[in-house]
Amino acid sequence: MTEPLLTKDDVLKAYRVLKTVVNQTPLQRDNYLSDKYNANIYLKREDLQIVRSFKIRGAYYAMTQLEQVVLERGVVCASAGNHAQGVAYTAFQLKCMAHIFMPVTTPNQKISQVKYFGGEFVKVHLVGDNFDECSLRAHEYGTENDLHFIEPFDDLDVIAGQGSLAVEIHQDLVAEGVNPDIVLAPVGGGGLISGISSYIKPVMPETKIIGVESVGAPSMKESLDKGEIVKLEEMDTFSDGTAVARVGELTYQIAKQNVNEIITVEEGLACSKILDMYTRQAIIVEPSGALSVAALDKLGDISGKTIVCIISGGNNDINRLAEIEERALIYEGRRHYFVVNFPQRAGALREFVTDILGPGDDITVFQYTKKSNQSSGPLVVGVDLGKIENLDGLLERLSVFDPSYISINENSTLFNLLV
């Protein structure tokens, strides 16, 4: 057996440093999910962490491991999200200057959160149209100015810091006399899963460690399947915390040794869980934070099992709610968009509404401009079904109305253009 890159004692050391600094977040048995899956489902609530995500753990621990002279010169990082907030918060606590590079497209709300946590100890640099450009510039800036770069995931101290939450999970479960069958953790660059697995594997050897990625950004799954690190050429960045094109070298090696399986979940399923958790459990999660709960649907029969889901973050921008609802409704098969050729004569709209729609079906979008000198013109229509079972009837009636109608849900190019 090869020596682990990170031992449980390394993680324990990080835990002891962080213990008095970060929130020891609750591990809660969730009654709603436990009843739903006839299992024992626990949630590790990192949405209740300072900066509302676990990323403070790795950033803080890594920065405390730097020599004083290095800290005094200042640090640099590149992030448009939770890592930036973790570094900013730590900079303020340790009174060291942090240069935080964010792409120019970063929403103001995120920039102001970083400034809020870092105060006078943060300088935000808005550089590059995308994350890769921004990160490149941040690295150059670090080299030019002799500043230490705080990695978002591929650094043993960062990984150990993230792993500290597994120590808390273990302590809380031991106190309840429970041994988990499975721990589910979201995976981006792999810092979180490699940190927690470095502790769980030796301490709870019976527990399966399962990573969760979104279908649109499966970088760890593809790498482990291929046996080497794969860089994704394209990805869906919707689950922004976990949308990473290339996992780390260290995190890949650790995941290869410790992780039992990586499963992927559709972005729409994660959205559906975000809304469900908000409505039923009053928990606000961001897309990456919902992946572990979404994965419960993918595990097959889990009745009687004890499962821990890591809710990794709760920084959900309110402006994204409309898109989240949209994706959830489409995933659940309740919202449909069509292009229909529409006859240009008086009364046609009334016919469409009375003849085509089923009971309880509701029009959510209707885009039509009357064209002169043509007998028909295209219409974009969005329909929310009253009941999922209404779909077959709706499609049948539509194909009589216009045999060449197009279903936009099934055409990603049209979908991105029109919806």
Ligand SMILES: Cc1ncc(COP(=O)(O)O)c(C=O)c1O
């Ligand atoms: C909320 C959230 N979940 C999960 C992740 C993935 O963590 P890692 O990159 O360590 O795999 C991140 C990373 O930023 C995150 O912000």
